[in-house]
Amino acid sequence: MIVYSEVSAFTQTPGQGNRAGVVLDAAALSEAEMRELAAFVGAPETVFVTRMGGGRVRVRYFTPTQEVEFCGHATLALGLMLAQAGHWHGETLELETLAGRVPLRLVSEAGVPSQIWMRQQRPQTRPLPLSLRAELAEALGIDSRTIHRGLPLAAASTGLWSAFVPLLDPLILDALEPDFAHVEALCGALEVGSVYAYAPMGVNRFAARDFAPGLGIPEDPVTGSAGGALMALLAQEGRLPVRAGRACGVIYQGHALGTPGEVEVEVEMLGNSVVAVHVGGCAALEREGTWTRQPEPGR
CATH class of the missing domain: 3.10.310.10 (Diaminopimelate Epimerase; Chain A, domain 1)
Known part of the structure; x- marks a missing residue:
């Protein structure tokens, strides 16, 4: 069972803004499985964390039909979920994407995450x-x-x-x-x-x-x-x-x-x-769900 979240990005209101899928533990997923799960979630983009540690998070982004190098709203959604899951407390954090490295900055109010900012690639x-x-x-x-x-x-x-x-x-x-x-x-x-x-x-x-x-x-x-x-x-x-x-x-x-x-x-x-x-905004959790991996042929 793979746990995923659906997050509304660039808004404080669930169901508004842009919906993104977030999978915090995708280390064991194949590329085909990421594509399948992204299509299942059906959000414009779903972000998958394939490795985490040492202030860096390696990610991949998929639309319902293909992989893309970078996605801003899914990055914002990921930042919220990392903070809410206790993986990020505002220290220096850098995403490793196919488009390059993307530093994140967390803004909190009274200990509650309020905004996520990303430094995008040089235009x-x-x-x-x-x-x-x-x-x-x-x-x-x-x-x-x-x-x-x-x-x-x-x-x-x-x-x-x-x-x-x-x-x-x-x-x-x-x-x-x-x-x-x-x-x-x-x-x-x-x-x-x-x-x-x-x-x-x-x-x-x-x-x-x-x-x-x-x-x-x-x-x-x-x-x-x-x-x-x-x-x-x-x-x-x-x-x-x-x-x-x-x-x-x-x-x-x-x-x-x-x-x-x-x-x-x-x-x-x-x-x-x-x-x-630098691009920033708010995000709000909509819902969480699970997806069942299908056994590979021959297993």
């Missing part, structure tokens, strides 16, 4: 040709004139690549009717995991929706990895105010699915260069 960015506006708009079900000309249209990653498409207004964002087959084809052509549409709500506040049908996630409710990459991209392009070497912002996501969540981001800057990206 990578590449421009997207402006000629793609029409095709991206068609894939999202909108007119190309509703794409914002003053915000960056680009691909970026702090662990998982996304194509970032700026829109003029959050109302346009809410009304998106994506053609998922077209979105998946674009993701393949652009070598990204998702198409992430965003719209400004203020100087450093944005609404967003993230579509990743090629990863088995038609729409991801709240996306920590893409949230960090977006804020790094905006800071690098001079679209966020910088004070004392830091640019801070909040992304609101999940409202279109009825599961709102908030992603907080701090970007460390040195001149015009991004030095580090």
